Amino acid sequence: MNGLLNFIRRLGAAAVEGVWRIGFAARFFMLLLRHSGQSLTRIHLTVREIYFSGVLSLLIIVVSGLFVGMVLGLQGYETLQRYGSGDALGVLVSLSLTRELGPVVAGLLFASRAGLAVTAEIGLMKTTEQLDAMDMMAVNPIARVVAPRFWGGVISMPLLAALFSAMGVFGGWLIGVVFIGVDDGAFWSQMQAAVDFRFDIMNGVIKSFVFGATVALIAVFEGYDCTPTAEGLSRAITRTVVTSALAILALDFVLTSLMFRGQS
Amino acid sequence: MVSETDNLLVSLKDVRFAYGEREILRGIDLKVPRGKVVAIMGGSGCGKTTLLRLIGGQLRATAGTVEVAGRNVSSLNTAELYEMRRRMGMLFQFGALFTDMSVFDNVAFPLREHTDLPFGLIRDMVLMKLNAVGLRGAADLMPAELSGGMARRVALARAIALDPMLIMYDEPFAGLDPISLGVIGQLIRKLNDALGATTIMVTHDIMESLQIVDYIYFVSEGGIVAEGTPDELRASKDPWVYQFIHAEPDGPVPFHYPAEALDQSLIGGRSA
Numbered sequence: 089m090n091g092l093l094n095f096i097r098r099l100g101a102a103a104v105e106g107v108w109r110i111g112f113a114a115r116f117f118m119l120l121l122r123h124s125g126q127s128l129t130r131i132h133l134t135v136r137e138i139y140f141s142g143v144l145s146l147l148i149i150v151v152s153g154l155f156v157g158m159v160l161g162l163q164g165y166e167t168l169q170r171y172g173s174g175d176a177l178g179v180l181v182s183l184s185l186t187r188e189l190g191p192v193v194a195g196l197l198f199a200s201r202a203g204l205a206v207t208a209e210i211g212l213m214k215t216t217e218q219l220d221a222m223d224m225m226a227v228n229p230i231a232r233v234v235a236p237r238f239w240g241g242v243i244s245m246p247l248l249a250a251l252f253s254a255m256g257v258f259g260g261w262l263i264g265v266v267f268i269g270v271d272d273g274a275f276w277s278q279m280q281a282a283v284d285f286r287f288d289i290m291n292g293v294i295k296s297f298v299f300g301a302t303v304a305l306i307a308v309f310e311g312y313d314c315t316p317t318a319e320g321l322s323r324a325i326t327r328t329v330v331t332s333a334l335a336i337l338a339l340d341f342v343l344t345s346l347m348f349r350g351q352s
Numbered sequence: 353m354v355s356e357t358d359n360l361l362v363s364l365k366d367v368r369f370a371y372g373e374r375e376i377l378r379g380i381d382l383k384v385p386r387g388k389v390v391a392i393m394g395g396s397g398c399g400k401t402t403l404l405r406l407i408g409g410q411l412r413a414t415a416g417t418v419e420v421a422g423r424n425v426s427s428l429n430t431a432e433l434y435e436m437r438r439r440m441g442m443l444f445q446f447g448a449l450f451t452d453m454s455v456f457d458n459v460a461f462p463l464r465e466h467t468d469l470p471f472g473l474i475r476d477m478v479l480m481k482l483n484a485v486g487l488r489g490a491a492d493l494m495p496a497e498l499s500g501g502m503a504r505r506v507a508l509a510r511a512i513a514l515d516p517m518l519i520m521y522d523e524p525f526a527g528l529d530p531i532s533l534g535v536i537g538q539l540i541r542k543l544n545d546a547l548g549a550t551t552i553m554v555t556h557d558i559m560e561s562l563q564i565v566d567y568i569y570f571v572s573e574g575g576i577v578a579e580g581t582p583d584e585l586r587a588s589k590d591p592w593v594y595q596f597i598h599a600e601p602d603g604p605v606p607f608h609y610p611a612e613a614l615d616q617s618l619i620g621g622r623s624a
Contacts, residue, residue: 212451221448221507224408226434227465 113309120238120308123231127239133232137240141202141304145248148201149194153252156193157259160184164260165268177270178279181260182253186283186292187348190253192340195299197252198245199332203307206237207328210311211321219312234312238304245300246293253292291347298339303332360419361386361518361550362407367416369402376402378574379416389544389551391561393596394571400554403571404520407552408442409433420518438466441511441549445523447503449495455482455506456491462513481509484546485539501532505539512543518550519543525557533557537564558597562586570596 127134164180210233213219219229257279264270283289307328314324362384369377376399384390392400405411406418409425418425420436428436449458459478463469469477482488485505495503504524511519524540525533541564544551555561561568562582570578570593578585578593585593611617 216446216451217444217448218450220410221442221444221450223410224437224440224442225462225465226437227462228434232465 109313112313113305116309116312117305119230120235120305123228124235124239126231127235133236134239134243137236138244141198141206141237141240142244142248145198145201145244146251148197149248149252150255152193152197153190153255154259154262156189156252157181157185157256157261158263159259160189160256161260161263161268165264165270174268174270175274176278176282177260177264178257178275179282181264182257182279182283183288185253185256185260186288188340188344190256191249191292191295191299192336194249194252194296195245195303195336196333198241198248198300199303199307199336200329202241202244203303203328203332204325206241206304206307207311207314207325208321210234210237210308211314211316211324214312214314215316215318215321230312234308238308241304241307242297242301245303246296249292249296249299291343294347295340295343298343299336302335302339306332306335359385361421362552363417363419364403364406365417365419367403367406367418368414369399369406369411370414376574377406377413380571380574380576382569382576384550384552386550387544387548388566389541389553389564391553391555391565391568392571393554393556393558393561393568395556395596398571399574400556400571401522404442404522404552404554407518408437408440408520438514439517441514441516441519443504443507443511443519443521443524445526446500447495447507449498449503449507449510451495453495454491455487455493455495455498458495458506459510459513461510466514477513478509481513482506484512484543485509486535499532501528501535504528504532504536508536508539508543512547512549515547516549518552519547521551521553521555523555524553525555525560533560537561540564562597 160181161177164184165174165177168174168176168180210219213229213233219233222229222232261275265272265275310324310328310331314320360383362382364380364382367377367380367382368375380403382392382403392403394400402411406413407420407425409428412426421439423432423436425433425436449455450461453461456478459481460474463474463477467474479488479491482491485508487502487505487509490498490502490506495506498506508524519540521540524536528536537560540551540553543549553561553565562585565582567581568579568585569576572592578588578590580588585597588594588597
């Protein structure tokens with residue numbers, strides 16, 4: 089009986105804690121938006137974060153995009169060829185990448201590369217009292233540290249996702265056209281005919297923008313909210329990666345169902 | 353200590369503070385006159401750092417008033433608090449230097465954030481502050497390249513960058529070798545006098561403090577248990593002060609954490 093009561097008690101405590109954290113995160117987001125002015129007026133702060141979140145993630149994005157595209161090329165051709173539609177490889181690769189794989193995989197990579205780094209940096213600043221020191225110097229840490237990192241992530245992510253998709257298309261072309269021998273003209277012309285800028289590309293851009301904002305918010309929040317100990321920091325970093333990944337996949341389903349429902 | 357209330361920079365009246373249910377401070381009265389170096393001493397976890405955070409406005413008192421320069425800190429809004437903090441400098445326990453900035457940029461940080469001074473002037477001011485702590489030659493180093501004592505001195509230069517009226521130190525001597533400890537102690541005194549500032553220092557390093565401070569408050573279990581000038585405290589027969597100054601392991605501050613009697617624990621106690 090006691091065990092059951094304890095279980096219910098723990099469940100209740102976890103639920104209350106969860107709801108409290110969501111509320112705190114919402115207030116934190118509002119505060120972040122309120123103090124975002126400095127990220128625009130002192131643009132070098134945001135540019136620096138774009139460099140750390142975006143430019144330093146280029147290698148992993150480019151290489152991953154290339155390999156994902158190459159795998160798509162191989163698998164796609166294998167399947168299309170069964171139905172005699174090998175020439176449609178360009179369509180398959182480009183639609184898969186722009187609609188889904190580009191934003192989602194780039195988002196997951198962005199979370200594990202840049203999101204994790206942002207959480208670790210802010211968390212360590214908190215652990216070593218750097219945020220407190222800044223606050224005592226009458227400099228708002230949310231305006232000076234958190235907001236530029238958030239906007240740096242929001243701006244970087246769509247650009248990285250676009251680059252991921254471009255590299256993927258190149259990888260698909262490399263395998264399909266150069267190695268397998270799909271007709272070069274058919275590959276590009278079918279892609280050009282089938283991919284719609286507003287419907288396919290822009291929806292992909294919207295997705296990557298939403299994923300970027302989500303990952304960046306989770307990363308800065310977990311860093312700012314972490315318990316200032318080594319263990320607390322480690323838990324915050326883990327939560328950033330896990331929560332970001334789940335949020336991206338869940339949001340992808342929601343966005344896909346809103347954007348592509350009942351349309352071809 | 354001082355009768356003329358208008359000469360006080362910091363004044364705490366019956367200040368109480370609790371983290372949720374856990375009461376940390378139980379009615380603290382404390383006065384810090386302008387121009388003086390005042391130490392707040394006591395064992396670990398007695399609420400000393402909480403006191404500094406209350407004075408700096410990072411925490412709000414549950415009851416009582418905390419006045420700095422005649423203004424009640426608890427009643428200030430964020431903008432007013434930040435305005436007041438521009439005239440305060442605080443040295444954190446391990447320096448809290450910004451690890452992604454050089455020593456120069458760390459000291460220049462408050463100047464760049466709060467003034468529109470041209471680069472040349474900021475450069476001169478930073479080098480003067482670093483010179484005051486003996487580290488002008490280390491301006492281009494990164495915090496990771498500094499020893500603990502050097503990092504503390506850079507943080508001190510940063511804390512005085514805007515020539516504050518009040519400088520607060522949180523455990524400035526913790527973890528320092530004897531030479532660095534003496535250097536920091538002398539800097540605290542000299543900078544206070546040279547800048548015409550007022551200093552509040554939270555520490556448990558009794559020997560160093562007795563040499564440089566004007567007045568000492570002893571805090572224990574959330575209250576002031578003793579106070580006086582260094583000479584008064586050296587001569588004090590108060591058991592609490594005696595235990596602290598002579599580093600006695602047992603006394604009014606017990607060696608043992610409260611527990612049931614030893615034989616009870618060993619014989620009839622709970623299973624491991």
